[in-house]
Amino acid sequence: xxxxxxxxxxxxxxxxxxxxxxxxxxxxxxxxxxxxxxxxxxxxxxxxxxxxxxxxxxxxxxxxxxxxxxxxxxxxxxxxxxxxxxxxxxxxxxxxxxxxxxxxxxxxx
Amino acid sequence: xxxxxxxxxxxxxxxxxxxxxxxxxxxxxxxxxxxxxxxxxxxxxxxxxxxxxxxxxxxxxxxxxxxxxxxxxxxxxxxxxxxxxxxxxxxxxxxxxxxxxxxxxxxxxxxxxxxxx
Numbered sequence: 001x002x003x004x005x006x007x008x009x010x011x012x013x014x015x016x017x018x019x020x021x022x023x024x025x026x027x028x029x030x031x032x033x034x035x036x037x038x039x040x041x042x043x044x045x046x047x048x049x050x051x052x053x054x055x056x057x058x059x060x061x062x063x064x065x066x067x068x069x070x071x072x073x074x075x076x077x078x079x080x081x082x083x084x085x086x087x088x089x090x091x092x093x094x095x096x097x098x099x100x101x102x103x104x105x106x107x108x109x
Numbered sequence: 110x111x112x113x114x115x116x117x118x119x120x121x122x123x124x125x126x127x128x129x130x131x132x133x134x135x136x137x138x139x140x141x142x143x144x145x146x147x148x149x150x151x152x153x154x155x156x157x158x159x160x161x162x163x164x165x166x167x168x169x170x171x172x173x174x175x176x177x178x179x180x181x182x183x184x185x186x187x188x189x190x191x192x193x194x195x196x197x198x199x200x201x202x203x204x205x206x207x208x209x210x211x212x213x214x215x216x217x218x219x220x221x222x223x224x225x226x
Contacts, residue, residue: 033214041147041200041220048214086152088215097143097204097215099153 002027002091006100013077013107021072021103023087031090031097032063034072038083046072046085077107111137111207115218122193122225130188130221132203138183139205143215144176147200156201159186193225 003026013019023032034046047054047061049070054061058077063070074081087100112135122128132142140161145153157178158166165178175197177189186205190197202220 031214035217041202041222043202043217043220045214045216088153090215095141096155096158098155099145101152104150 002029002089002098004087004089004098004100006085006087006103008103009101010104011106013105015077015079015107015109017077017107018073018075019077019105021074021085021087021105023070023072023089023100025068025070025087025089027068028092029065029068029089030092032070033088033097034061034070035086035088036081036083037086037102043086074105077105079107079109081105082107111205111210111216113203113205113216113218115203115221117221118219119222120224122223124194124225125192127189127191128193128223130190130201130203130223132186132188132205132218134184134205134207137205137207137209139186139207140183142180142186142203142205144178144186144188145202145204147202147220153202157188159188159203161186190223193223195225198223198225 005024036044049061049063051065058075060073084102086102114133142159144156147153159178159180161180167173180186204215204217
């Protein structure tokens, strides 16, 4: 099946810093989403981005489908950005959503 | 946007008892819902695909007799953990997709933290 790899696995930032999270996937996808899981476990959908670039406030994402990767940019990080960021893809074959292992982010005040 | 409601948010049960978790799509119909399990500091692992009006499809290694799934209507899927044991303690999350949405993204419930004592 499709493999989804996220990097880095862990990231510590000083408040105000910028960061880039990466998601590589091994096969063509119909859907790619970035999620933020807060400390209470709730998954917040950040972007639905099977291709192209989107921005929402301090967050933006780019997916290059032909090269099978996606990037999530966090600018001017805040302590509330802490949590786990997951990349999830739906392969072109089938309709299951497969999650990467996540990037655990901690933003220090 | 699409909303998926999941209840309960957390539950503590005694070993050997059964627990039912509900997943509802509030403002859309979902012929298919998905159930995930997440152990501490790990990713979400798909357990099963719930299909309205038919049997669920389970992923390899998931015991279908232990994790009973019922998708009786277009807005409700339930997961029952039968004869729960401490190793079943985990975070269970459901998801569904609003086919009427232009984004076709998946929406997740808020999750259920199950602790078996």
